Amino acid sequence: MPNTRLICLSNKLVPTVNFQRNFKPQVTDIILASYPKSGTTWLKALTVALLERVKNRSCDDIQTHHHPLESDNPHGLVPFLEMNLYLKSSTPDLTNLSSSSPRLFSTHMPLHTLQVPLKDSPCKIVYICRNWKDVLVSTWHFTSINVEETEAEGSFTLELFFDSFCSGVHFFGPFWENVLSYWRGSLEDPKHVLFMTYEDLKAEPHGQIKKLAEFLDCPFSEEEEERGDVDKILELCSLRNLSSLEINKTGTSNDVHNSNFFRKGEVGDWKNHLTPEMENKIDNIIEEKLKGSDLKF
Ligand code: PAP
Numbered sequence: 001m002p003n004t005r006l007i008c009l010s011n012k013l014v015p016t017v018n019f020q021r022n023f024k025p026q027v028t029d030i031i032l033a034s035y036p037k038s039g040t041t042w043l044k045a046l047t048v049a050l051l052e053r054v055k056n057r058s059c060d061d062i063q064t065h066h067h068p069l070e071s072d073n074p075h076g077l078v079p080f081l082e083m084n085l086y087l088k089s090s091t092p093d094l095t096n097l098s099s100s101s102p103r104l105f106s107t108h109m110p111l112h113t114l115q116v117p118l119k120d121s122p123c124k125i126v127y128i129c130r131n132w133k134d135v136l137v138s139t140w141h142f143t144s145i146n147v148e149e150t151e152a153e154g155s156f157t158l159e160l161f162f163d164s165f166c167s168g169v170h171f172f173g174p175f176w177e178n179v180l181s182y183w184r185g186s187l188e189d190p191k192h193v194l195f196m197t198y199e200d201l202k203a204e205p206h207g208q209i210k211k212l213a214e215f216l217d218c219p220f221s222e223e224e225e226e227r228g229d230v231d232k233i234l235e236l237c238s239l240r241n242l243s244s245l246e247i248n249k250t251g252t253s254n255d256v257h258n259s260n261f262f263r264k265g266e267v268g269d270w271k272n273h274l275t276p277e278m279e280n281k282i283d284n285i286i287e288e289k290l291k292g293s294d295l296k297f
Helices: 002-022 040-056 060-064 081-088 132-147 158-166 175-188 198-203 205-215 222-226 229-236 239-244 246-250 276-289
Strands: 030-034 104-107 124-129 193-197
Touching: 002 081, 030 040, 040 104, 040 124, 040 205, 040 229, 040 239, 081 104, 124 175, 124 198, 124 205, 132 158, 132 276, 158 276, 175 193, 175 276, 193 198, 193 205, 198 205, 205 229, 222 229, 229 239, 239 246
Parallel strands: 030 104, 030 124, 124 193
Antiparallel strands: none
């Protein structure tokens, strides 16, 4: 386990440094940020759909014309800075991304790792946060599926994940550090950092997607709202719809079967897996770590 962890960690360190040294932001860049298993795929799909409608200026296109979400998984459309672009090269060719302005990137890195290259840049960052207990359970399921049929099968127990999460041992650092970095960033600079939650998106999708569109400077017009375009985008990006698309049944992204990015998508699935003792321990850790931040789960 320590060796595996070191290898994975170094796989993130080098690209992160590459990014910090070489990334040249453009004013219209958008970065979608998250801790893994917090709703990244959903946020990517929603953002792609919001921007695509502006390009085509008609949401009818969603239904009658070919849509990028039909031919690629959201992870294929919005590359990770540290897991795709700067992993392959210290100076990746980003010209292809420029053809569709704004450029869309994603990251699991905490906000402070972005701040050097983004200093004085007006680019926008959207962060999606999710209840830590659901993140833990989702991560465990995802990892278990992806190690199936390998020699590591069976070694990723929920208890092991629980202990690692509680100790802050994770490839992208402790959950609370990641979340707090963006939470504080959103309070300090709300024009450039938007903090969203998976739970709010589930509870009031209309309000949240309109807020996202406004933040990205592509608000829904009255005409679009009357035409039901908000609903069309929500339906297009729903777990049910995305997971039923051929590309997400058969393709792969980042060496992962696309189908593995879609599971239950429920709020509170942790209740089916964590014991009351685990729940209590996690709640205490989170309360302690978030103390004084005004951020509540
Ligand atoms: P990633 O870090 O590997 O990109 P991410 O997309 O952040 O994963 O999170 C995956 C979770 O989002 C899964 O949750 P679950 O394990 O609790 O089910 C997945 O089901 C859920 N998810 C994926 N797409 C959607 C969607 N369109 N709407 C709602 N939830 C989704």
